[in-house]
Amino acid sequence: MGISERKEREKERRRQEIISAAEHVFFRNGFEKTTMEMIAEQAELSKATLYLYFKSKEELYFAIHLRGEAILLEMMENAVNRAPSTEEKILSLLKTIADFKKRYPDYFEVIEYFHINRALLKSGFEKIEESFKRERKNLKRWSDLIEQGKREGLVREDLDPVKSIIVIWLQFTGFLQRFYLICDELKSEFGVEEDELLEEAYKLIMNGILRRE
Amino acid sequence: MGISERKEREKERRRQEIISAAEHVFFRNGFEKTTMEMIAEQAELSKATLYLYFKSKEELYFAIHLRGEAILLEMMENAVNRAPSTEEKILSLLKTIADFKKRYPDYFEVIEYFHINRALLKSGFEKIEESFKRERKNLKRWSDLIEQGKREGLVREDLDPVKSIIVIWLQFTGFLQRFYLICDELKSEFGVEEDELLEEAYKLIMNGILRRE
Amino acid sequence: MGISERKEREKERRRQEIISAAEHVFFRNGFEKTTMEMIAEQAELSKATLYLYFKSKEELYFAIHLRGEAILLEMMENAVNRAPSTEEKILSLLKTIADFKKRYPDYFEVIEYFHINRALLKSGFEKIEESFKRERKNLKRWSDLIEQGKREGLVREDLDPVKSIIVIWLQFTGFLQRFYLICDELKSEFGVEEDELLEEAYKLIMNGILRRE
Amino acid sequence: MGISERKEREKERRRQEIISAAEHVFFRNGFEKTTMEMIAEQAELSKATLYLYFKSKEELYFAIHLRGEAILLEMMENAVNRAPSTEEKILSLLKTIADFKKRYPDYFEVIEYFHINRALLKSGFEKIEESFKRERKNLKRWSDLIEQGKREGLVREDLDPVKSIIVIWLQFTGFLQRFYLICDELKSEFGVEEDELLEEAYKLIMNGILRRE
DNA sequence: GATGAATGAGATTTCATTCAT
DNA sequence: TATGAATGAAATCTCATTCAT
Numbered sequence: 001m002g003i004s005e006r007k008e009r010e011k012e013r014r015r016q017e018i019i020s021a022a023e024h025v026f027f028r029n030g031f032e033k034t035t036m037e038m039i040a041e042q043a044e045l046s047k048a049t050l051y052l053y054f055k056s057k058e059e060l061y062f063a064i065h066l067r068g069e070a071i072l073l074e075m076m077e078n079a080v081n082r083a084p085s086t087e088e089k090i091l092s093l094l095k096t097i098a099d100f101k102k103r104y105p106d107y108f109e110v111i112e113y114f115h116i117n118r119a120l121l122k123s124g125f126e127k128i129e130e131s132f133k134r135e136r137k138n139l140k141r142w143s144d145l146i147e148q149g150k151r152e153g154l155v156r157e158d159l160d161p162v163k164s165i166i167v168i169w170l171q172f173t174g175f176l177q178r179f180y181l182i183c184d185e186l187k188s189e190f191g192v193e194e195d196e197l198l199e200e201a202y203k204l205i206m207n208g209i210l211r212r213e
Numbered sequence: 214m215g216i217s218e219r220k221e222r223e224k225e226r227r228r229q230e231i232i233s234a235a236e237h238v239f240f241r242n243g244f245e246k247t248t249m250e251m252i253a254e255q256a257e258l259s260k261a262t263l264y265l266y267f268k269s270k271e272e273l274y275f276a277i278h279l280r281g282e283a284i285l286l287e288m289m290e291n292a293v294n295r296a297p298s299t300e301e302k303i304l305s306l307l308k309t310i311a312d313f314k315k316r317y318p319d320y321f322e323v324i325e326y327f328h329i330n331r332a333l334l335k336s337g338f339e340k341i342e343e344s345f346k347r348e349r350k351n352l353k354r355w356s357d358l359i360e361q362g363k364r365e366g367l368v369r370e371d372l373d374p375v376k377s378i379i380v381i382w383l384q385f386t387g388f389l390q391r392f393y394l395i396c397d398e399l400k401s402e403f404g405v406e407e408d409e410l411l412e413e414a415y416k417l418i419m420n421g422i423l424r425r426e
Numbered sequence: 427m428g429i430s431e432r433k434e435r436e437k438e439r440r441r442q443e444i445i446s447a448a449e450h451v452f453f454r455n456g457f458e459k460t461t462m463e464m465i466a467e468q469a470e471l472s473k474a475t476l477y478l479y480f481k482s483k484e485e486l487y488f489a490i491h492l493r494g495e496a497i498l499l500e501m502m503e504n505a506v507n508r509a510p511s512t513e514e515k516i517l518s519l520l521k522t523i524a525d526f527k528k529r530y531p532d533y534f535e536v537i538e539y540f541h542i543n544r545a546l547l548k549s550g551f552e553k554i555e556e557s558f559k560r561e562r563k564n565l566k567r568w569s570d571l572i573e574q575g576k577r578e579g580l581v582r583e584d585l586d587p588v589k590s591i592i593v594i595w596l597q598f599t600g601f602l603q604r605f606y607l608i609c610d611e612l613k614s615e616f617g618v619e620e621d622e623l624l625e626e627a628y629k630l631i632m633n634g635i636l637r638r639e
Numbered sequence: 640m641g642i643s644e645r646k647e648r649e650k651e652r653r654r655q656e657i658i659s660a661a662e663h664v665f666f667r668n669g670f671e672k673t674t675m676e677m678i679a680e681q682a683e684l685s686k687a688t689l690y691l692y693f694k695s696k697e698e699l700y701f702a703i704h705l706r707g708e709a710i711l712l713e714m715m716e717n718a719v720n721r722a723p724s725t726e727e728k729i730l731s732l733l734k735t736i737a738d739f740k741k742r743y744p745d746y747f748e749v750i751e752y753f754h755i756n757r758a759l760l761k762s763g764f765e766k767i768e769e770s771f772k773r774e775r776k777n778l779k780r781w782s783d784l785i786e787q788g789k790r791e792g793l794v795r796e797d798l799d800p801v802k803s804i805i806v807i808w809l810q811f812t813g814f815l816q817r818f819y820l821i822c823d824e825l826k827s828e829f830g831v832e833e834d835e836l837l838e839e840a841y842k843l844i845m846n847g848i849l850r851r852e
Numbered sequence: 853g854a855t856g857a858a859t860g861a862g863a864t865t866t867c868a869t870t871c872a873t
Numbered sequence: 874t875a876t877g878a879a880t881g882a883a884a885t886c887t888c889a890t891t892c893a894t
Contacts, residue, residue: 009866011877011878012267014878015868030333032245034334035862035864036865037862037863037864038865045879045880046879046880047864047880047881048342048866048867048879048880048881049878049879049880051864052877052878052879052880053864056864056865057863057864057865060255082374107395115395116390118394120243120246132395132398136398136402148242149367156420157412159413159416161415162405162414163403163405163409163410163413164417165412166399166410167388167413167414167417168417170387170388170391171384171387171388172384173387173391174383174384174387174389174391175380177383177387178383178387179383181329181331182234182345183326184361185349185380189349190353190374190375192379196376197379197380200372200373200376200379200380201376201380201384203371203372203421204372204380204381204384204418204422205417205421205424207369207421208416208417208418208420208421209417209420212307227853248888248889249889249890250888258854258855259854259856260855260856260890261855261856261857261890261891261892262853262854262855263854264889264890264891265854265855269889269890270888270890326886417891431832433705437874440874446852456759456855458671459759461866461867461868462867462868462869470688471875472874472875472876472877473868473869473876473877474869474871474875474877474878475641475874475875475876476874477821477868477869477870478875478876480869483867500826502792518768538842541817541820541821542820544820546669546672558824562828562829566829572854581689582846584842585839585842585843586720586839587830588829588831588834589831589835589836590839590843591769592825592831592836592839593814593839593843593853594843596813596817596818597810597840597843599659599813599817600809600810600812600816600817601812601813602813603813604754604809604812604813605809607752607754607757608771611771615775615776616779616805618802618805620802623802625753626798626799626802626803626805626806627806627810629847630798630803630807630844630848631843631847633795634842634846635843635846650856650857653857659853674883674884674885675884675885675886676883676884676885684858685859685860686859686860686885687858687859687860687886687887687888688857688859689856690885691856691857695883695886756864763855828876830891855876855892855893855894856893856894857891857892857893858889858891858892858893859889859890859894861887861888861889862887862888862893863880863886863887863888864884864885864886864887865883865884865885866882866883866892867880867881867882868880868881868884869879869880869881870878870879871876871877871878871879872876872878872879873875873877873878
C-alpha cells in the first residue's frame, strides 16, 4: 500500500519532469519547431518513453497549458480576495493578468496557442473544451464584480455586466500579447516606457467602466 | 522601351496571379498546412516557377500581408476623412477595424501571423520591419485625433495622445481577434449577440477617452 | 510433490489462457498487425508476463499453430478410421481437410503462415521443423491408403503411392486456401456455388487416382 | 515534340529502373521486411524520389506484380497457341505455369501476396481489382479448352468446363507454391525428385479430366 | 522565363523486447 | 511469478528548396 503509493508518486514526478523538459524546449522554439527528439534529449529519456506518458506532441503541449492555466487562475483568485474594495478588485484583476504575462510570458503564449488553434486541434481533444469552460465560468464570476460595482453606484449604469467583462477580458489579454511583441519598438520609437503604457491602459479601462467621480 | 515595359507589366501580372492563387490556398489551410505544391497547382505553374517570383514560402505569404495591409490602411484613411467630427473620426476608426476583420478575416489573420511570429522569422527579412514602421507612423497620425479631441475639450485631459492611441489600437485589434474565435460560444453560453458585444466595446472605449458628456 | 504438481498445472493453465487470448487477437488482425500489447490486454496480463511464457511473438503464434495442427490431425485420424472402404477413406481425407478449413479457417491460416514464412523465421526455431516432420510422417501413412487401393485394384497402376499422395495433399490444401479467398467473386462472376465447386474438386481428384470403373 | 517524347521515355526508363531496384530488394526480403530506405539505396536515389514515382510502398510492390502478371499471361498465351491438339493445349497450360514458377519464383510470390492480402490492402486500390478481373477473364477462356475437349470426346462428359478449370487452376498454383517450399525436404525424406513429382501431378490432373484412353 | 526532377533532412509514432523490483 | 517502466531501432511519408535544361 505504501509501495503502490510511492510508485504512483514517482510516476507523477517523472511526468512532471517530462513536462518541465518539454517547457524548456517548447518555450525556446514554439510548438511547430520543437521536435519530440529535442524534448527527449532534454528529458534524458528516449522518445518512446515520452509516448508512454503522453499520447502525442499536442497532448504534451497541453499539459503545459494546464500548468499555466492553474497559475493564472490562482493568481487571479488571490488578487480578487485580497483587494478590499470592488474598484480595487476590478483593477487588481487587470494588474494580475499583466503580472502573469510578465512573469510567465511563455505560459501566456501556450494558452494563446490553444485559443488560436482550437479549430485545428485533432479530434478527440475534449480536455481543451473543459479548459475553455473553466474560462467562461470565471468570466461569469467576474461579471459579478461589475454587477456589485453597479449596485455600489461605482460603475456606469449603462454597462451590461457580462458583456463588459467579456470585452475587457478579450481586450486586455489581446493588448498584453500585442504590447510585449512590440514593447521595445514602442520605447525606441515613441519613448514610451512599459509601465507608463500599462498605467495608461488601466486608466482607459477603468475610465470606461467607472462613473464620473 | 515599350517592350521592356510590357514585359515588366506582364511579370507583375503574373506575380499578382501567384499571390491570388496563394491566397486561395493559404486562406483555406493556414500557413503551416499549405504546401508550395498546393499553391503551384492552384496557380497552374510549377513549384520552381514560384521561386522565380518569391524567395521563399514565407515571402509569398508576406505578399499577402502587404495586400491586406494596403486594404486596411485605405479603409481607415477613408473612414477618418469622411467622418465630420473628431469624435466620429475616432469612433469610425474603431468601426473600420471591426469592419475589416469582418470583411477580410483572412487578411486579418495573415497580419496577425507576422506580428506574432516576427521573432521566429528567418533572418534577412527587412520588409516586415518596413511594414511595422508604417504601422507606427499611422499610430502617430491617429494620436493627432486624440490631441485634437483634447483641444476641443472632448477628450479627457489626463490622457496622453500617443500612449492612449497605442493602447486602444492594441486592445481593439486584440479584442477582435479573440472575439471571433469564440463568438459562437459566447452566443450559446451567454446569449450575447455579435453586434451587441461590438457596441459594448465601442461604448467602453469611447467612455474611456471622452470627458463627461 | 502435490504442490509442485499443482503449480505445474496452474502454469500450464495460464499458458493456455494466454494462447487463447492470443488467438482472439491474432485471428482478428493477423500476425503483423497484432501487437503484444493487444494480447496482453486481452489476457489481462502485462506484456512482460507474456515473455515469461513465450520467448517471442513468433513463438506465441506458433503455439496456436500447434493447436490447429492437433485438431486437424485428430480429425483426419477419425475420418480415416471411420470410413469403411479404401475409396471412402481417401475421399473422407479430402472432405476432412475441407471441413477443417471451413470450421477453423483461422487455424488453417496460421498453419499456412508457418509454411510460407518458414524461410524468414528467426533462427533457433526447431519446433517448426518437428511439426513439418510430423506432416511428412502422416503423408507416408496416407500413402499406404493408395498402396492398399492399388492392391485392391481400385487405384490406377501407374501411380506412385508416395508421390501421388504428396501431390494430392499439396494440391488440395492449396486449392482450399485459394478458393475461399475468392469464393464470393466466383459466385457472382461464374454463378458457382461453394459446394458445387468442392464436389467438382473431389470428382477431379478421385477421377485422377481411381481406375476406370 | 521529339523533346517531350524523349523526356517521357526517360521518365519511363527511370520508373523501370526503380522497379528493378525494388525487385532486387523485395525478392530478397519480402514485402514487410523491405524498407523504402533499402530500395532507395539500391536504386541510388533518395527516398523522396521513390515517392515521386510511386505513391506508396504498396504501389511500388504492385508494379512488380504487374510485371509478373504480364510475363505469365504471355507465356500462357504462347503455350496454348503453339500446342497442336486440345489435350496438348491443356497440358501445356499446366507446364507453363510450372515453368513460370520455376523461372520466376519471385514474381510468383508477389502475385501470391496480392491474392492473399487482398482484404487488407489500403482502400483506393482499384488496380488490383482490374488484375483479378483479367485473371477471371482468362479462366473463362481456358474453360473453352475443356469445352472443346468434351466436344472431341476427349474430356469426361461429367465435368463442368468452368468449374473444373477453376479447380485445376487453384489446385495447381497451390500445389506449385507449396511444393517448392518443401521441395528439398521431399527429396531428402522421400527421395522424390522435383521433375518426378511434377510429372505425377500432370498425370493426376490429366487423368482427372480425360476419358478412358 | 519555366519546369521536371531530385533530394536532404527530418517528423511523428510504433513495437518487440528487456530488466529491476 | 508478475509487472511497470524504459528503449533501440525503425518505418513511412513530407516538403521547402535547388538546379540542369
